[in-house]
Amino acid sequence: MWAQRPFTALMWSGAFERHPNLKYILTEVGVGWMIEKLRVLEFKAADPIFKHFTKDLSKSPTGYYEQNCFIGASFLRPHEAKFKDEIGVEKIMWGTDYPHLEGTWPSTMKELQETFGNYPEQEIRDMLGLNAARIYGFDVDKLAPIASEIGPTIAQIRGEA
Amino acid sequence: MSDRYLVISSDGHAGPRPEIYRDYLDPSYREEFDRQNEARMKALELAGERLEMRQESQQWASDKAHGLAGAWDGGRRNEVLDADGVAAEILFVDGLTEENSPPFGGDLGLMPVGVDPDHQWAGCRAHNRWMSAFCSESPERRYGLALIAPFWGVEKAVAEIVWAKENGLRGIMLPHMFTGQDPYHHPKYDPMWRACEERDMVIHFHSGAAPMHEYYGLDIFRARDPEQLAEPPVEMPGALGIYVTEVAWWLTRPLVYMIWGGVFERFPTLKTAVTEGSTIWVPELLHLMDQRYGDHHFSAKLGTGYKKHLSMKPSEYFKRNIKVGSSAMSRREAELRHEIGLGTIMWGSDYPHPEGTWPSTQKMMVEVLGGLPDEDITAILGGNAAEFYGFDVAALQPLVDRIGPEKSQFRTE
Numbered sequence: 001m002w003a004q005r006p007f008t009a010l011m012w013s014g015a016f017e018r019h020p021n022l023k024y025i026l027t028e029v030g031v032g033w034m035i036e037k038l039r040v041l042e043f044k045a046a047d048p049i050f051k052h053f054t055k056d057l058s059k060s061p062t063g064y065y066e067q068n069c070f071i072g073a074s075f076l077r078p079h080e081a082k083f084k085d086e087i088g089v090e091k092i093m094w095g096t097d098y099p100h101l102e103g104t105w106p107s108t109m110k111e112l113q114e115t116f117g118n119y120p121e122q123e124i125r126d127m128l129g130l131n132a133a134r135i136y137g138f139d140v141d142k143l144a145p146i147a148s149e150i151g152p153t154i155a156q157i158r159g160e161a
Numbered sequence: 162m163s164d165r166y167l168v169i170s171s172d173g174h175a176g177p178r179p180e181i182y183r184d185y186l187d188p189s190y191r192e193e194f195d196r197q198n199e200a201r202m203k204a205l206e207l208a209g210e211r212l213e214m215r216q217e218s219q220q221w222a223s224d225k226a227h228g229l230a231g232a233w234d235g236g237r238r239n240e241v242l243d244a245d246g247v248a249a250e251i252l253f254v255d256g257l258t259e260e261n262s263p264p265f266g267g268d269l270g271l272m273p274v275g276v277d278p279d280h281q282w283a284g285c286r287a288h289n290r291w292m293s294a295f296c297s298e299s300p301e302r303r304y305g306l307a308l309i310a311p312f313w314g315v316e317k318a319v320a321e322i323v324w325a326k327e328n329g330l331r332g333i334m335l336p337h338m339f340t341g342q343d344p345y346h347h348p349k350y351d352p353m354w355r356a357c358e359e360r361d362m363v364i365h366f367h368s369g370a371a372p373m374h375e376y377y378g379l380d381i382f383r384a385r386d387p388e389q390l391a392e393p394p395v396e397m398p399g400a401l402g403i404y405v406t407e408v409a410w411w412l413t414r415p416l417v418y419m420i421w422g423g424v425f426e427r428f429p430t431l432k433t434a435v436t437e438g439s440t441i442w443v444p445e446l447l448h449l450m451d452q453r454y455g456d457h458h459f460s461a462k463l464g465t466g467y468k469k470h471l472s473m474k475p476s477e478y479f480k481r482n483i484k485v486g487s488s489a490m491s492r493r494e495a496e497l498r499h500e501i502g503l504g505t506i507m508w509g510s511d512y513p514h515p516e517g518t519w520p521s522t523q524k525m526m527v528e529v530l531g532g533l534p535d536e537d538i539t540a541i542l543g544g545n546a547a548e549f550y551g552f553d554v555a556a557l558q559p560l561v562d563r564i565g566p567e568k569s570q571f572r573t574e
Contacts, residue, residue: 008403008406009403012398012400013398013399013400032448033448033449036444036448039445040406041406043441043493044406047491050401053401056398077456
């Protein structure tokens with residue numbers, strides 16, 4: 001996949017090794033494939049034939065994924081959200097893709113209910129906004145007044161209100 | 162019930178030395194062959210030096226000259242296969258890469274770039290003629306493949322497929338790189354698919370070719386011109402790692418094009434094999450294509466027209482029409498066999514290439530497949546290939562009884 005190629009190049013070339021704080025965000029490219037992709041990369045990295053070009057890499061492919069990668073999960077669907085623990089809840093940043101046709105608008109609330117309705121409250125808060133706030137450095141205190149005015153409530157996402 | 166396994170290698174390579182290819186070339190191309198040969202051998206040498214694993218390959222080959230001659234010597238080849246426990250094999254081009262590539266770009270990559278179409282066809286035909294003769298020495302053991310260059314006129318491709326079938330070859334190899342050419346979902350290729358389906362000629366794609374400048378940088382174009390070699394090319398960290406990660410992706414792209422293009426819908430008994438790209442990508446690719454086929458939300462922008470010509474899910478065409486040659490298979494792939502598809506995997510040795518299993522074939526087979534149920538080992542080592550290619554199993558049985566790996570080795574007590 002074209003969307004997977006930059007990760008492959010950054011990982012193997014040692015860019016993530018040399019720049020451990022570099023943040024690489026994959027947006028609107030689906031999420032389920034990352035687990036499979038890492039499995040393939042681990043398979044290659046473990047092959048003794050390729051030993052001498054993994055010698056400058058201190059981590060495994062999964063290690064670099066954990067260190068440098070985050071997921072812009074546009075219109076995260078229930079079948080993708082179920083992989084959240086393998087992907088890492090702390091990496092997932094929900095997105096609407098507004099104003100694109102394939103995005104959640106104008107049925108955003110309905111989509112949020114379908115995808116997140118059954119998950120623990122803290123995970124919902126993390127995936128909907130707190131992860132993005134941390135990763136991009138949004139000022140949460142400044143956003144708090146507007147969030148309390150227009151943000152969806154947990155009860156709404158659970159379909160209870 | 163035999164106490165030995167029928168082993169069919171889905172990946173063998175054979176080809177003669179350049180001077181022999183010269184004899185099989187149409188005479189009108191021999192002068193040009195002589196003009197290009199020296200430069201070509203030098204270029205192959207240079208390309209080999211660029212490979213970071215060059216030294217390992219040379220060291221590996223240093224004490225194996227006798228067995229390596231099986232790349233072109235039929236008697237020697239049977240000797241090697243007997244010792245490996247391999248009864249039969251599918252034969253691709255590219256015996257020993259540095260010495261046995263056909264001329265004029267008629268090689269394993271069959272790249273449609275930087276070649277003269279007539280010359281590339283002449284190189285392909287020289288190889289096909291040699292391969293036909295080579296297979297006729299041991300027809301029950303050697304299923305040879307014809308090189309087909311489909312981008313220079315589909316009617317020429319069809320004519321060569323007809324010739325190949327009439328001359329004992331069992332399938333064809335097509336390039337998986339279609340750089341600058343119409344890709345494989347173009348309907349103009351239908352006569353080629355039909356010619357293969359009607360003659361039960363299995364289509365093959367073999368790993369290797371890729372856009373090398375995307376790994377080694379644009380310097381590799383300059384490196385071909387000695388006058389520009391004054392500055393050494395910039396070393397690109399991780400180039401080979403990126404290449405080996407992506408190489409199977411280039412290899413498998415034609416499957417995506419053929420499945421979505423409805424090729425297997427229109428030609429339901431057309432058979433296709435992809436070889437030496439491992440099998441580890443199969444679950445991911447099938448999951449992705451089925452997801453795109455079935456996910457209505459994703460397809461909101463696309464409508465439904467993009468799949469109305471398909472009567473089945475992509476994974477169903479894959480299971481029906483496609484097999485995967487697993488060269489020097491790993492234990493990890495054996496453990497994942499049900500996810501990959503037990504009926505999909507065809508073990509391969511890749512002899513005489515250095516990354517293959519020879520000369521430790523039987524030892525590696527046991528390491529990879531030991532402890533699996535007998536019927537799974539039977540399918541992977543030879544059963545799947547026997548059925549797919551229609552090998553004459555009865556004719557091979559006396560050979561299997563003599564040289565096949567003993568089943569007892571694979572049992573763990």
